[in-house]
Amino acid sequence: MKQSKISEAVVKRLPVYLNVLTELSKRDVQTVSSQELGQKLDLNPAQIRKDLAYFGEFGRKGIGYDVSYLIEKIRQILKLDKPLHVALVGAGNLGHALCNYNTYVEDNMKITAVFDAHPGKVGMKINGLTVQPMEELKETVGRLDIRVGIITVPAVEAQNVADRFIEAGIEAILNFAPVILKAPDEVRIHHADFTTQLLSLAYYLDKERDETDEGMAD
Amino acid sequence: MKQSKISEAVVKRLPVYLNVLTELSKRDVQTVSSQELGQKLDLNPAQIRKDLAYFGEFGRKGIGYDVSYLIEKIRQILKLDKPLHVALVGAGNLGHALCNYNTYVEDNMKITAVFDAHPGKVGMKINGLTVQPMEELKETVGRLDIRVGIITVPAVEAQNVADRFIEAGIEAILNFAPVILKAPDEVRIHHADFTTQLLSLAYYLDKERDETDEGMAD
């Protein structure tokens, strides 16, 4: 388990595998081959086998992978075999959306505290949780053993929130604000800004439409 | 302009550049070097120069890049030099969040129609837009020249929405549901499911905490 060598690309695919496997499990599928998985996910079967092989020998030659067993193993790898507590700052629409999502709950990841700097938001109930003021962040994070933070505040406030998270001992942050956060190397930061994703999509639009209609556009 | 050769990695970075450049522009910064950009974005300056050089010679040796000019050029590359209309299906919290975001508006990208399959949602006002029933999707997409679609519905409904989009002639889709969508090759699909992103974050948590506290945990 020389985890140091495992690339980000591999790690990013693990939850995707988990996703499909959970689907299969619900449909009572017992066994799956790398080829079947590859088809479903539009990935090369060799890549899937290689990804998994970084962490151990989970399959059986000639047979494939046992769905339940592989789910269990991937959960272990992702450290989702124990409940993992998450804090969220920013009780706007996006914050609400994330709190109401419960896909990750069955994966042992759960948002257990919500904060907002604006007094108008404090006290609100979101999916059973009460929005707390920022002043309570540090104490709550410690008390509930929260290790992951989500930032869903406007860009200007994001770095400040990150600093608070770091100060409180958060180990990893998922940032939805369109800002590059500064943080010490020990704190893992992932960027989930969808503005960027949306804009990049435009590149792939058919040019023809512009070129062909050049003269008659408008 | 052999666009065929440009990798997805490069295209994904362009909006990020645009972001920082817009920031700089607001602060009336005239000129920026690849080194400065690299520092801000935590990227190798050579990479930034190379990315830009795929599309033309936008800088001046010994000087750097003119901020406004580079913004203009990147907008052109991303086809954001003209207004680009976007439709969104799924008027839940996430849909609301995206509609209220206006970061991309200054980038010429705008959500101009919102749909929802559930009668309870139809007629709602979101940021000036009225939620329409799915039946009106095709007609509206045609009339408003909408070319990009965003899916913010639950996983089970996502493929159906995608099919409707494709039927209506949408060219690119940003999908927030945790499902791999099937679509013809001409339609570009980007995956923006944050469940996956959140789960992968867990991998990077410090194991020590588990190992050290092994005996005394709980």
Next chain:
DNA sequence: TAGATTGTTAATCGATTAACAATC
């Protein structure tokens, strides 16, 4: 002129894919 910085080629690094022996 001297210093800075681009655009670009060459070198490096890393990730994906193909191929196949091992084995269920």
Next chain:
DNA sequence: TAGATTGTTAATCGATTAACAATC
């Protein structure tokens, strides 16, 4: 045994980085 499929090594492919001539 024959067919299927893994785990893994080797080959390929692609992306990042270094280096430097060109030039502002």
